Amino acid sequence: MVQVVDKRNRVVQRRFILAGLSATFLLIIISILIVFYPFASSVKENYFKGENPVIYKGKQAGNAVIEGNSVYVPLNFMTKLDETIFFDNKSNSLIITTSDKVVQMPTDSLTYFVNQNPVQLQVPPLKAKDGSLYVALDPILSFYPIQYEIIEGTNAVWINRDGEQLQSGKITPKDINKEKLRLRKSPSLQSSYTAQLKNNETIFIEGEKEDYYFIRRKDGVAGYMEKELIQHGDSTKISIKHAQNSITLPKIKGPIHLTWEAVYTKNPDPGTLPEMPGVNVVSPTWFHLSSSDGNVKNMGSPEYVQWAKQRGYQIWGLFSNSFDPVMTHEAFKDYETRQKIIRQLLHYSEMFHLDGINLDIENVNKEDGPLVTQFVREATPYFHQAGLIVSMDITFMSSSGNWSAFYEREKLAEVVDYLIVMAYDEHWGTSQVAGSVSSLPWVEENLAELLKVVPNERLILGVPLFARLWKEQQAQDGSMQVTSEAMAMEKAKKWLSDNKIKPVYDTESGQNYAELFVENENVTYKIWLEDELSLQKRAELAQVYELAGIATWSRYFADQSAWVALQVPDGSTVTKK
Numbered sequence: 001m002v003q004v005v006d007k008r009n010r011v012v013q014r015r016f017i018l019a020g021l022s023a024t025f026l027l028i029i030i031s032i033l034i035v036f037y038p039f040a041s042s043v044k045e046n047y048f049k050g051e052n053p054v055i056y057k058g059k060q061a062g063n064a065v066i067e068g069n070s071v072y073v074p075l076n077f078m079t080k081l082d083e084t085i086f087f088d089n090k091s092n093s094l095i096i097t098t099s100d101k102v103v104q105m106p107t108d109s110l111t112y113f114v115n116q117n118p119v120q121l122q123v124p125p126l127k128a129k130d131g132s133l134y135v136a137l138d139p140i141l142s143f144y145p146i147q148y149e150i151i152e153g154t155n156a157v158w159i160n161r162d163g164e165q166l167q168s169g170k171i172t173p174k175d176i177n178k179e180k181l182r183l184r185k186s187p188s189l190q191s192s193y194t195a196q197l198k199n200n201e202t203i204f205i206e207g208e209k210e211d212y213y214f215i216r217r218k219d220g221v222a223g224y225m226e227k228e229l230i231q232h233g234d235s236t237k238i239s240i241k242h243a244q245n246s247i248t249l250p251k252i253k254g255p256i257h258l259t260w261e262a263v264y265t266k267n268p269d270p271g272t273l274p275e276m277p278g279v280n281v282v283s284p285t286w287f288h289l290s291s292s293d294g295n296v297k298n299m300g301s302p303e304y305v306q307w308a309k310q311r312g313y314q315i316w317g318l319f320s321n322s323f324d325p326v327m328t329h330e331a332f333k334d335y336e337t338r339q340k341i342i343r344q345l346l347h348y349s350e351m352f353h354l355d356g357i358n359l360d361i362e363n364v365n366k367e368d369g370p371l372v373t374q375f376v377r378e379a380t381p382y383f384h385q386a387g388l389i390v391s392m393d394i395t396f397m398s399s400s401g402n403w404s405a406f407y408e409r410e411k412l413a414e415v416v417d418y419l420i421v422m423a424y425d426e427h428w429g430t431s432q433v434a435g436s437v438s439s440l441p442w443v444e445e446n447l448a449e450l451l452k453v454v455p456n457e458r459l460i461l462g463v464p465l466f467a468r469l470w471k472e473q474q475a476q477d478g479s480m481q482v483t484s485e486a487m488a489m490e491k492a493k494k495w496l497s498d499n500k501i502k503p504v505y506d507t508e509s510g511q512n513y514a515e516l517f518v519e520n521e522n523v524t525y526k527i528w529l530e531d532e533l534s535l536q537k538r539a540e541l542a543q544v545y546e547l548a549g550i551a552t553w554s555r556y557f558a559d560q561s562a563w564v565a566l567q568v569p570d571g572s573t574v575t576k577k
Helices: 002-036 075-081 302-310 325-332 335-351 366-385 409-413 440-450 489-498 532-544 560-565
Strands: 053-056 059-063 065-067 070-074 085-088 093-097 102-106 111-114 117-120 126-129 132-136 146-150 157-161 165-171 182-184 193-196 202-209 212-216 222-226 230-237 256-261 281-284 287-289 296-298 314-320 356-360 389-394 418-422 459-464 466-474 480-488 504-506 511-518 523-528 549-553
Touching: 053 075, 059 070, 059 075, 070 075, 070 157, 075 085, 075 132, 093 366, 102 366, 193 222, 202 230, 281 356, 287 325, 287 335, 296 335, 302 314, 314 335, 314 389, 325 335, 325 366, 335 366, 356 366, 366 389, 366 409, 389 409, 409 418, 440 459, 440 532, 459 532, 466 489, 480 489, 511 532, 532 549, 532 560
Parallel strands: 053 157, 256 281, 256 549, 281 314, 287 314, 314 356, 356 389, 389 418, 418 459, 459 549
Antiparallel strands: 053 059, 065 070, 070 132, 085 093, 093 102, 102 111, 111 117, 126 132, 146 157, 165 202, 165 230, 182 193, 182 222, 202 212, 212 222, 287 296, 466 480, 466 523, 504 511, 511 523
16 A cells, blocks of 8 residues: 555656756746847837927927927027027027128017118017027028928928938838837837838938938838838938128239238338238238227228238238237127127228238137137128138147137138138247247148148148247256247347357257357357248248148248248249158
C-alpha cells in the first residue's frame, strides 16, 4: 500500500515540473517577441495644444488669435523670427527694418508709419489681448518675406518663409496594417500617435530621423512614419519678392582710398592741406553724440566741403558715439532717440552736401551690441534714401570687452555698404609691452578670420599712418616702466635723423625697426616704423584679398611718401603667400 502512494506522488511532481518548464519557456518566447518584435502603441494623443495653433518650421509656435478676417500671432513669436523685427518698449511699437524701409507699428493704433509716413488701417496691426501682445499678419506681408494659410479642419495658421522648400510626398499603396499608417510622436512604433493616415494620402516631408520621415498632413497634424511607406513627390521653393525703392548712390572709380580728417576743436585751413594722390574719399570727424537724449554735435565746415569737392573727393561725414558707453546705451535704447539722431545726421548731410556717412561706434558694453545693430538697421534705409553711402568702423575679432565683443559683424555686413576694419592698436598706447602698432602677420592672420563672416567686397582695410616711440626704463625697484608716444611719419623720420639711426628690417613684424639705448638715462627707445615699406605691404594685402579698398588714420600723420606708397600700380600682380 505504501509503494502505490509514493508512485502517485512522483507522477504528480513530474507533471508540476513539466508545467513549470513549459511556462518558463513560454515567458522566454514572449520576452523575445517583445524585444525584437515590439507591439505598436494604440495610444492616441492630440498633436496641437489650444486653438488656432501656429505652425512654423515643423513645430507649433504658440497660438494665433483670429478675429473676422484678421489673423494675429504672438509678438514673441515674431521677434524670434528675425532680429529685423524689434519691439521698442518706450514707444510700445513693433519696428520692422528692410533694405529700404523702417516700419513703426504702435500698439492698438489704426495708424502705422513707413519711413515716418502714416498708413491707415481698418484694424490695429499690434494689439494687446489677455496681457499679451499680438501682431496682425496681413499688414506685415508687404515688408516681411513670409506667407501664411489657415488650414481647414484644424484652423492652424501655417507660416512659411521665403526660400523654404516644401517637399510633397504620398503614402505608398501597400496592404499593411493600420498601426503602420499612424503618425508617431517619435520615430518608433511603440510611441503614441497623433493621426491615422490612408493609402495614397498626400503629405509633406519636413525631416528625417533614423528609418523614419517627419511628415505633415494637409490639416497640419504631423509625426513620424517609416520611410519605406512614403514616396517622394514634387519639391516647391517658396519665393516671396517685395518691390523696393530704387537707390542711386555716388559712384567711386576704382578701389576706395579713404583718409580720415581728425577734427577735434576746429577744422584745418584748406589752404594748408596737401595734395593726396590716390585718395578719393575724405571722412572728417564732424558729428558726435553729445547727450543721452540724442543730441548730435556738429563741427562741419563749408570751406572744407568746397576744398574737397574742387579736388573731386567724396565726403563721408563721420558720426561717433563719443566713445561713451553709458551715453550710448541711453541714446540707443529707445526708438525715438535713435530716430532723433538719424534726423540730425540727415539734416547735416544735406547741409554739407555729403556723399556718405561713416559710423564710428566704439567703447560699447557687450550687452548693448544689439542696440548698435538696431540703430544701424534703422539708419541705413534713410541714409540710402538720401543718396548716402553707409560705412561703419569695426575692430578685428577679439575678447577685448567694450572695444570688440559688442560688434555683430556678420549682421552689420548685411546692412551697410562697407565695413572698415581698424587694423591697428595691436599694441596700444598704454600697453605694458613695447611692440608694433600693427605688425603685418598680425593683420593678415586677423583679416583671414574676419573674412569668414564679412564678404571681402564689403570690407575696407584700415591702415595706421602713425608709429609709437616706446620708452623702456628700469625703475629703482627693478620693474620695467613702459611708456609710448604716437609719432607722425615725418616726426619719426626726424627722430631717426637726429639720433643718426638707420632702421633695420624686422622679419617678425614685416616692418623697419629702430632701437636706441641712452646710457646716462638707462633708457631704451624702440620704434616699429610706418613708412613706405609697411604702407606698400598693407596696400598689397588689400589687393591680395580683393578688398573694397583702404582707409588711413589719419591724414594728419601722413607725409607725401604715404600717398605714393599706398597705391598699387595698375596692372601689377600681387599673390598670396
